Amino acid sequence: MEGTKYWYSIISYVPKNLLNERLNVGLILHSPSSKAVKWFLLDEKNRKLNSILTSSVLVEEYKIRKMLFEQKLKQSSSEELTLTDYDFSNDKLFEELANDFTPYLKFSTKQLVMSENIELIFNKLAEIYISKNFLEKRIGTHTVKQVVKKVFEKENLIGTKIKTDVSITPIKEIVSLNYKVDFIYKNSLFHLVQAVPRNHDNLNDWFSKMMLFQNEFKNNHKIEILYDEEFIENFKEAKEILMYLNKDNSTNIIDLKSHQFKSYCNNIKSNGLLINDFEKELNIV
Structure with missing residues (x-):
């Protein structure tokens, strides 16, 4: 099979008032060899979250945790890294994320996939695990x-x-x-x-x-x-x-x-x- 080797994990969310109940809300794809990382979490207004974000407080909590997660990954994507940033060449990246964002964000056991097109495989995985019905049209970020x-x-x-x-x-x-x-x-x-x-x-x-x-x-x-x-x-x-x-x-x-x-x-x-x-x-x- 040709292409770059990527690991992916499904991200689920667990509100503090719903013990042991989780909902798939995102996806992360990672290639340690190329240091490529692609991720997304559903917006707090997405209707898929209505079943677990049953109050304005819960919506705001999810929004803040989503923002912190994305800020941390974006910061680690910059050229000027600090000691608290993630190393994208580390094959234990998902384990580090799971440790830092427990207990609200859960990461499934990582799975291997091979692809020549990161945008295409990412969108296909999102449709499978998050459901196409809840996804906005996700167009590749490049031209x-x-x-x-x-x-x-x-x-x-x-x-x-x-x-x-x-x-x-x-x-x-x-x-x-x-x-x-x-x-x-x-x-x-x-x-x-x-x-x-x-x-x-x-x-x-x-x-x-x-x-x-x-x-x-x-x-x-x-x-x-x-x-x-x-x-x-x-x-x-x-x-x-x-x-x-x-x-x-x-x-x-x-x-x-x-x-x-x-x-x-x-x-x-x-x-x-x-x-x-x-x-x-x-x-x-």
């Missing part, structure tokens, strides 16, 4: 562009064969009209690579930009659009746009989770020209 850039950097493509954030003028007669392209590389043709935006409000402008690219660049360029629904707020709307753009032969739509994306990166490594060999051809403004 598609940020995720793609990390992959390209890992493959040592950024700055060697892929140039980022390039401003180009698609219509030569209108010099003042310029657009930024997320990534550009070249083999026999120039490839304009765009990531689908995370924010719903940006989709219309992005779609107009893609339509212009298709119209002006279809003869001597390839347009490649990268997406991952984990990092898009309104994927239903974005999917409709992608299906429409995919009708154009100059455009290739690629899912980051697909094998196609892995082959795509390998192809750039094997066949992409060095930036120094094509940079002068770019219409950079």
Whole structure:
């Protein structure tokens, strides 16, 4: 099985007036090797908590304990650690948390899971153990562009064969009209690579930009659009746009989770020209 090794634990809450009764309210995922930690606790207003937070006092107590838990983990995520912070490389992290937040927060016996995508596995575990009915839509905290850039950097493509954030003028007669392209590389043709935006409000402008690219660049360029629904707020709307753009032969739509994306990166490594060999051809403004 491929991917990073993560340990996870289900967090349950036990109000002081309900001895031995608990309710699953959160999840924590941890990789000691990469020091990655991801967690969440249900908001105090979530209807799942109505059965145990039966008074305003109990609601406030839960809110305070949730705040203390999250503050402590956020503080330990900073670069300037103190002696009281948690060491995220420690494989006993869950045991330390359980000791510090007993008796109100309980941590289940940790379980092992392997994944290449921390956001995806985290959301799936949350749906299983907390219930999808009580979860707000949990969108990955990164943008598609940020995720793609990390992959390209890992493959040592950024700055060697892929140039980022390039401003180009698609219509030569209108010099003042310029657009930024997320990534550009070249083999026999120039490839304009765009990531689908995370924010719903940006989709219309992005779609107009893609339509212009298709119209002006279809003869001597390839347009490649990268997406991952984990990092898009309104994927239903974005999917409709992608299906429409995919009708154009100059455009290739690629899912980051697909094998196609892995082959795509390998192809750039094997066949992409060095930036120094094509940079002068770019219409950079």
